[in-house]
Amino acid sequence: MAELHRAETNRKTTFPVDLDHTLEKAYQTFGQRSNFRGVDIGYRWRRGQRTEDICLRLHVLRKLPLDALLPSQVLPTHVDGVALDVIEASYQPSLEPGAARRASTRQPYTMGGLPCGRSGEGAGTIGLVVIDKTTGKPGILSNWHVLAGPWARHNDPIMQLAERDDEFDPRNHIANLKRWMLDRSGDAALAELLPDQPWLPLQFGGFESISQVRSASLGEILNKTSRAANNAQARVDGRGLYRLQYKTRQGTLEYRDIEGLNLIYEGDIPVSDGKVSCAGDSGAAWISAASGDAVALQIGGQSASPNGASRTGQGVIACEMGPILNKLELRLASYEDLLAQNGQSAVLTHRQKTCADLSYHSDEALPSPLWPHPRHWADVSLSQPQNLPRPDRTETTTSAAQVVAMVRILPNDHVPVLPHREPASPRSVIGHEIWQNRLCPALLDYDPNFRGVLPEETLTQRISTADERNIYAFFSRLINGSARFDGIGLRHVLASDFRGATTYMQICERIDTLRPRP
Template sequence: MARTPRSASPRKKAGQGSPDEEALRRFIRTRGSEYLRRPNVTSIGIGHKVKGGRDTGQLAIQFTVGRKLEPQRLEAEGLPPLPSNIVIEGLEIPTDVLERRFRPSWELVEPEQLTKDLRKQRLDPVRPGCSIAHERETAGTLGAIVYDLHDGAALGLSNWHVLQGPNGSIGDAVLQPGPFDDNRTERNRVGSLLRSHLGAAGDCAVVRLEERGAASEIIGLGVTPRRVARAALGDAVVKSGRTTGITHGRVTRIEVMVRLDYGGSVGLREIGGFEIGPDKSRPTPEGEISRGGDSGAAWMASDAQGRATDIMLGLHFAGESEGETGEHAIACQAHAALEKLDARLEPPAPEMVRQARGEGFDTGFLQDIVPLPEARGARREDVLVLKNGETVVHHTHFSLSMSRSRKLALWVAWNIDGRALKGFGRKGLDFRIDPEVGVENQLGDELYAGNRLDRGHLARRADLVWGQDAEARQANRDSFYFTNITPQHQSFNQSGAGGLWGELEEAIMEEAEIERLRLSVMAGPLLEEDDPVYRDARIPRAFWKIVAYRDADDGDRLTARAFIMTQENLLDRIETLELDPFRLFRVPVTEVERRTSLDFGTLRLADASRTSPSTQYRRRERHAAAVLEVRSRIGITM
């Protein structure tokens, strides 16, 4: 395809400055689709400009077209010419036009041309490089054994068009070998389709391996994929596919967007990835680096001797159409595919699995680590040790630790994603015993029967109900465990100093610039020896809460605010009658540490206590710098 003349306006030309590869990436992501809509353009990407058949090493925006035509033919067929250069962020970048057509790598050679080798046999355990496909597809390649971030289970990684296809859906049966190689469906079922993606991140899917074991070493390469890297121009790569076996290549274009026809109701789709061309130093016997049936094969980085390393760069999904001159393949970026599929190459640590399920307090929720509280001094002896030897219980979006003597939580810590909150109600949900702790270690319903004592949530139910629907519903249920409940006076739980206690998180979100509307919160009762006794249980008279967030108004700094709700007048420390009204005070984090014997680590350093005068606070001079009474929502954040 011919080009339009070079722009006559003054521009900084390539060679007068180094083009920023990231700027070219941004251009492809934001403008690439415009060019793919032109009838003759099959892909766009970043590569080295080719002159006279030789690689110049100069970065260029490379287009591939179905047919390369002279200007008069373009005009006759109504095809717009492509530019000879493009100005990207002030720098003039040359373009290149190559003749290539791509198709999904699912078309297979004729049966009589095939021999029944190891890759096409039923394997147990299954291994990357073998034949696999959806029950209504033909055959592709198992690329790698990966692991589910949600439960650590072994999964098989391949393409969307191999494991699902236009007529498939999540939960369908996947066969190994694929039906083209052995059509005995019941015998060859290996598992069910778990997740898939077809779009900018690639053509990829994972199958849960339910029927057979899995070995992770790739057939013929002798390596197990353990690391993931982003492909760069010139990288040497090698793959092991169902049809062409082991072939070598070089990365010729990156940030490629290609338009492919997947047929059926799916039709044309734009898929992201990178391009691989032949490695002239390691040619294949038939000159083809991929053929139909190689879809899903993992492209691994290779060393100077052509041996595969354990670094996975991509997942093969398309090759040039039969009869094209030259041979090129397209692969999606491995890191993008794994991210979309919630999978990883190594089995995830138990902590990572727990967080992926939404279980427990996420200490990295605010990017800076917010550690769980640590008991210190004599308080250590009061921490309940569970049967598994742990001292922390994890539920959906919150964690807690129990007081052995009081059978109440010492603390509950939870995360709030304000952008993902759901409006699920509490209808049909009952308070219940926490099975992780044991009935003998928690105060149950017998304490609340026949009286006006309230069951008060420490982690608010509404704070926990966020995320995907199933996750949010589970958090809703988990919030009713008695380990998250504290006996509270009705005046505390129902009125709560004019509602401020229950609205602390909402008030801070409204009054401060919270980065991404994310909060990490901790709360608990202040357990004192002189708390009033009722039915053999001591009823707390005061409660504490610490709210942490990243303050967008203060350089995105980690910020913490601490509060105590009590009947005690913290300003002058005078003794008060038991029926005095509850009052809300903002205090230093160190005051909560002193009164709870808990260590809050980095939250102590992130304390946002301020001393500027305000009509929203009533203060006494000797405590002005430390304790402030909150009378309104505005006072919460000042």
């Protein structure tokens, strides 16, 4: 069996199939030990560095010296003639607590790599957009502990998370929970997208759809698709069974042994509070760097060892994608599925048409495609504003109704006014004349859900669009079409007039600068 102990480091190596029996025997032998955290087939590590030897590896919570062990606790050097190595490591689900989540921009389309979760229960990651083979409907794939958890019920709402707070926000509701699994085969769940939720068969940050799922090869490099700050590459270091602790019901933590892959980050990943900084990556998909195939779904990360890492880099535990898709009866979503759902014969909802309209970067004169290519919402540099003649506002036929803002419903039942300021203050004049008498009433005319909006409030707290350029287009159309701005000499305004404004008061200040001066 000498040929099983060598592997080329510059190419992929298939896992030895004839070692599966040895792997299972080792699991039955050592799996009942209190410090057991996994057993797999993978590379041997020496003095923190990976070697070319392939061996059977036992993962333990803590390695002890021989003189601290009872004779029955001493491990053999070989199992069925295969060399046995010991790795000090422990693993836990990498769900991010909601209070620790960084604020981020809400994305108009659902796709792999974006944050998701249950309201108030922490954040994970959308692994892939998939198709439910039992219904033909699109959905999102992530972990059981991200989408379901111990309180899961059929059709529970699933959020595409953006802002730091964890309160339920209807704008974030994108899917309903349908099926889940937490067993030896994996930790995964399916949530079916709402009928009018726009989606793309892509991974966030890329323009290529994933067309194939396959098994991992030992030593191959995978890319993680996630919005977390530590997006990275990792190498497949082993495959076997790994023990993670889950909250399975209220007040109860249980260990579950799950088949999967052990990945090692190629670069240094920081450790904070004893944990690898990959919180929120639960559910992230790992994609082959060479072929672009989907390989695995992350379920956990490595906890910091009290005695220092026995390997360079930190470990990740991920389930192989194929068994998960088979058990949950799913397949990868494609552009063909998108076209079939949103083709000319399909009946699009108002929300779908609105999101498509808002996803195109343009001034009002340019048409918006129905389902644009991702380049239209990619983060590109803004073009310089054009010096266009300004007609009277009444000369434009564009209506504010052509842009629909998704607004947060607040409980306040009054229109707020600015605190009293000196009458001579230019800001107080703008606050009274532009905000209180013009812009705020125009917003309420457009949608009563703007009730309670404050002039210093950030625009994105109320209005959700593809990017900030569409927010400016919203205000230009609102102002040009509202009678509230009649009689102040204001001419036709452009979206570019509001570029860079972040609050309602700044919008008012821009309007004031566009008024003719005596």
